[in-house]
Amino acid sequence: MKQQWMKEKELNNLQFRYFKSLVKHAYNTVPYYHNKFRKIGIKPKDIKSLKDIKNIPILYKEDVLNNYSDFISKDKQYEWMLSKKRFFSEVTSGSSGKQFTTIFDLRAYDYLSIIHLRALIAAGYRPHNKIAYYWYKPSEKKPHNFFGFMRTDYISCKLSLTEQIALLSNLKPEFINYFSSSIYSIARIIDNKELKKIQPKAIITHGEVLSKNMRKVIEDKFNCKVFDHYASNEFNKIAWECNKHSGYHINTDSLIVECLHNKEQVSSGELGNLVITALTNYFFPLIRYDIGDKGILSNEKCSCGRGLSLLKDIKGCSEDFVILPDKQLADPKEIIDILTTIEEIKRFNLIQKTRKKINVNVVLEKNFLDSVIEITKERLSNLFSNQLEIKVIPVDEIKKGARGKIKLVKSLVKK
Ligand SMILES: [Zn+2]
DSSP: OGGGGSOHHHHHHHHHHHHHHHHHHHHHHOHHHHHHHHHHTOOGGGOOSGGGGGGSOOBOHHHHHHTGGGGSOOSHHHHHHHHTTOSEEEEOOOTTSOOOEEEEOHHHHHHHHHHHHHHHHHTTOOTTSEEEEEESSOOOOOGGGGGTSSEEEEEETTSOHHHHHHHHHHHOOSEEEEEHHHHHHHHHHOOHHHHHHHOOSEEEEESSOOOHHHHHHHHHHHTSEEEEEEEETTTEEEEEOOTTOSSEEEOTTTEEEEEEETTEEOOTTSEEEEEEEESSOOSSOOOSEEEEEEEEEEOOOOTTOOOSOEEEEEEEEGGGSEEOTTSOEEOHHHHHHHHHTSTTEEEEEEEEOSSSEEEEEEEEOTTOOTHHHHHHHHHHHHHTTTOSEEEEEEOSOOOOOTTSOOOSEEEOSOO
């Protein structure tokens, strides 16, 4: 908890110490890294500063999928934990069906849980508060929940929006932790009678991109602040907003987050691919893993005083950026902002089918005007510099993924 207030320089030193021991551990006990490092001639003693990270090759999902068992540490304690099933595991999310299970040693997972708690506390949460989680797994109460500590209710993603609203007004949670598009959809349809019953202190969004306008709609409706969190199943919590909302504080005491273009570091403020190293999970080390998301790092300091550095913005999955015929990429958040500012559109998803074709599925208000379809086309056309053929299709519902997420913007075109 205290580490977040350390000075940037102290945190850099801490990161370096963690990184150096991680490389040593990986070299000595993890077959994939042992072979890789030997092949390219890296020895643990060659790591003399954080800058030496650039000498380690970037790791892609395919590398992990093709060499899965070689990523598990052969250290005796981890072999014992594996045989006794004493670990926490999480299957990576992925729409392409290519998934692997990340294994966390329980100490590393406890550390990550504390880091998660500090992000909640930064949003005003206190352990006696009641929190509602929108989640794909069945609810499970832990012993401390029964003593009024970290009271958590799980809301299944299988419920309809109306059922979720009924459950929220019944539970009256003080904090709501939801996938961004789901709480946005609720904000669009909830009525004042139900709103009066809920009145949360804050809403935490995660799991999907949150655009400026989505945030505004949720905040205006629920009359509280939204705190966006960035996480992944490979790394758990990566970055989160404090009450200054000047970016996302990176958990630099458990991760190294790099932002790269063509494998080179981009300058602060520039868009790049996020490449992450988990510093504390020795069971299944992921070093310089390309997580498949795009983001922007910032070198500004947050006025809250935390030393944890900032991600200025997270733009979502690299594969899902709409690519224009002139090879420019369209920012998914700008697309979402256009679609969420058209009042008649309750829910939507946009799919780029080919290099020239876009389909936009929209759930519309009952008495919508025909002109709304033309307006949608026109505004998107402007954003895409009239380079794409756009089809707007009214539908009854937008199908959610297995884990309750909706890809608001999806591209099927290979980049
Ligand atoms: Zn801050």
